[in-house]
Amino acid sequence: MTKSKHKKNTPKKGAARKKTSGKPKSGKLGAKPILIAVIIAIGAILVWKFMLPSSSTGPAGPDKEYKVGPADLCKYSPALITAYNLEQPVALDFTQRGFTGMRLIEVREDGSGRVLQLPSWDDAGHLGLYALDRRGHVYTTPIPHISLQDNKPEEQNRVYKIDSQTGDMKVFAELPWAKPPSINNPFGALGIAYDCDTESIYVSSVAGSGPKEELGRIFQIDLKTGEILDQVDGIDVIGVGVFTTKTGKKLFCGSARQPDIYTISLDEKGGFAGEPEFMLSLIEEAGGSYDKGQRIRFFEDNRMEIKGVDFNYSLMVASDPMRNVYNFQYDEVADSWTFLGVYKQ
Secondary structure, X not given: OOOOEEOOOOOOOOOOEEOOOOOOOOOXXXXXXXXXXXXXXXXXXXXXXXXOOOOOOOOOOOOOOOOOEEOOOOOOOOOHHHHOOOOOOEEEEOOOOOOOOOEEEEOOOOOOOEEEOOHHHHOOOOEEEEEEOOOOOEEEEXXXXXXXXXXXXXXXXXXXXXXXXXXXXXXXXXXOOOOOOEOOEOOOEEEEEEEOOOOEEEEEEOOOOOOOOOOOEEEEEEOOOOOEEEEEEOOOEEEEEEEEEOOEEEEEEEEOOOOEEEEEEEOOOXXXXXXXXXXXEHHHOOOOOOOEEXXXXXXXXXXXXXEEEOOOOOHHHHXXXXXXXXXXXXXXXXXXXXXXXXEEO
């Protein structure tokens, strides 16, 4: 298998950062729960099993040296799994195949697992990426599929929170638009990631961008208040992930316009400490394509997984289930990433 190593690259100029703030707004409360027994073709859906940590600790202090590795290892599964007597393994389903919103699924090889979907879980229309925190709360962003019937353009620049205990889904944060939505770009908030150390979530948005205008933003949001703590302007990103390298904590970003991955250094409080720096291009990897890094995940063995999509701001592409999955391994000694390969999913 062909492998390549990536070290520090010459940085490209990013947008100036600025501080701002915002307050969360509430959405509709959920109604009575519905528990449905169904038969699911396991190979036909994309779900992720929960990795339950052995313990959950509070956020690190500002003088603590963060451990090298993924920043979200404290994440926990929703308490709803126990409350509704679902049997492990249970997974979150955001595939939007045959349903709208989110579901909890008992993963069974014969497809006999039960499905839980509370009524409020489809209130925001189709949903995209998600993040779990240490208490099992789910944070997610809306994303239109096929049409705008279930996803009004003016409601796409939001972050929703699904309560771990009650299951109620409400608007957690309203993100400011660079420009009002248009027919040429129906998308708003897209990428989302959680950082255990600073109790922050990072959300990328392409709201207001156009063919010739890159007006996207990346936000750092306080989990306690839903307020925006920091932001980067002028960059369209569709996927984000947080990882602590040998040289510090970084936000990894998948460009919405090029098959490129960038990093942004974060300070001890999780704020943006520098401009976006070019890291690698997916098309330059062996077997790579002109993919955009839609979802960036990290694992305990310091492996990075990037799911690519041919994103071009169109609804048909957004609903395309085919993905290339790129894998990289972090070398702490060399402070570099090695390409392991790409496969179809």
